[in-house]
Amino acid sequence: MSQGQEGPRICVLGLGNLMRTDDAAGMLALRRLTGDSRFPRDVEVVEGETLGLDLLHDVYGVSHLLVLDAVDTGAAAGTLTRFQGQEVIDLPTSKSVHLLGLSDLIQVLRLMDAPPMEIVLLGVQPESTEWGTVLTAAVEAAQEGLVEAALVQLGDWRAILRDAALGAAGNSVRELVAT
């Protein structure tokens, strides 16, 4: 177990600029997700918006990190994408701690010996990142799918952790989950 983690903590992090149309997709999906009656209340919620290094405190020590964000893969607008583990870290990095990207944040957590054990990024292909507070039609239509995918991911993690806890008499939950 790395030094930052004392037990399982699931966190969902929304990223994006609320004033740049589809860039807000992750943030708006997060709000929709947390307003859903099926959203599990024991999951931590972080509205990350455009913050970089300032997010460190919120994600430090999290064992399962789910990120919602607009991700440009060149696919058709509104296409949902999923990245897991190393795939997230392999996303392009930035050059400054003032413009810290998601993969940099994970690298910093690694250097601090506190990386999340599981990380999943659920992305949606933006059509526009111009000024504006309304999503484009394709991205708006994809919001529901993004929320459903997030609920499935959170459900999977919680089931794994629950099974591990049930079968882990006397052992730490995290050690078992790690194996």
Next chain:
Amino acid sequence: MFRGIELILRGRDPREAWIWAQRICGVCTTVHALASVRAVEDALGIEVPENARLVRNIIAGTQNVQDHIIHFYHLHALDWVDVTLALKADPAKTSQIAQSISDWPKSSTSYFKAIQDRVKALVSSGQLSLFSSGDWGHPAYILPPEVNLLAVAHYIEALDLQREFIRIHAVLGGKNPHPQSYLVGGMSSSMDGNEPDAVINDERISLMNKLVKNAQTFVQQVYIPDVLAIAGFYKDWFKYGAGIGNYMAYGDYTTGSQKDPAGFMFPRGIILGRDLSTVHPVDPTHISEYVTHSWYNYAEGDGVGIHPSKGQTNPEYSGPKPPFDFLKTDEKYSWVKSPRYDDTAMEVGPLARTLIAYASGKEQVKKIVDGVLTKLNVPATGLFSTLGRIAARAIEADIMVGELGGWVAQLDDNMAHGNLTMHNGKQWNPDNWPKSAQGFGFHEAPRGSLGHWIEIEDKKIANYQAVVPSTWNAGPRDAKGQRGAYEAALQGTPIADPERPLEVLRTVHSFDPCLACAVHVVQANGKAYGRKAMVI
């Protein structure tokens, strides 16, 4: 990048100015909110209660210490520390060095070995990430591998420290960045020792005490020893980067009235021509801003200086179409204006504050400064330099973190004695305001002297101007051709490799530039940034 917040503020209620002004910058969070409420309070003749002063001091002082730590380790250290050399270090030797300079407990061979392994994993992944911007292998890096490893370990520890420490902003301001508890007339933070929902109660006081104590230990056992160790290898840099040699501070941090500079922990004053025998007074009416070489125009013509209270923000870009390789310095070449005091260029920031405190005879500052100079065997004139700025910042962090503990204790004491007043609402109602009023709000921000000027007319903002520290330091030449602090500091800098002018970055970074609010950044692509495109 030009933001135009000053234009957005016109016509708004002065009591909400701080909410907008704070967004001038997301890096120097909080400082513009503080200068803004002070400007309005100055215009309307409002004195804020002692508790509000204490809370403001704690928020601002926390920002100061956190900013200095982040600057040294995360924004500047890699100009001096070669991460790739750290991989060649013998962790046992690093451990010996660490234990010889400090009592900091994280100093075992196995600890440094583990750090080295993690950095190795990062480097071998092919993604240097945060470390990708360094000029690794540059001949100007002269630290032994073991000291590089020590610095890299503390770079990582500082990441941890700063994220914990800034929780004080979340406690007192509801969030970070951009605390939300300011009010014209005081603060909105409720205070009650026995009330679990109060912003300030016994539990929060003990949390703040713990965070301050941890930060103080880090500053004294890690930050200061690291600055001394690294500076010891780079003593030449006490000779380079001096700059204009005029230093100014508005002064700040008092538990009394903001109108009484005698109570300021950072004294107000000006030092001219590196002469520490005289501290000259500061009269804020003597400040003017030039746009002779800036992409703005003045109605009166671009050769005149205008006081910020009458300031104009009329952007007019006349430079080449970006991206460009070259700017002509005999024309307009910057988005930053050129502030001057009595038509003289000034450097502001931790070095200016430290020199003014030293020359004013502040015993605590003299003692720490003299101690550092003795340890490094450097004369006082060595402070006028690139390394002088770095040392001054560390000294300031040490003094400030000590003061923080005192302010938290005072707040606790007031709470225990039933003094819970946090806001003076006498002038809250605009019906009581004069038809027109002008105010000057100032703050010694981490990067230096920050001023906000406001003009209120018929209960609305008629004019608003901010002159930020990086404007003083980064501004271009004025009408007389006098250079600003950055430009002057770069003259005479030796450069080993013109294609990779690491030495230039050392001096520019020593000012802790925050160009987001100095409206100066042209986003270049990563590799070209700050290299061949230097405008000198």
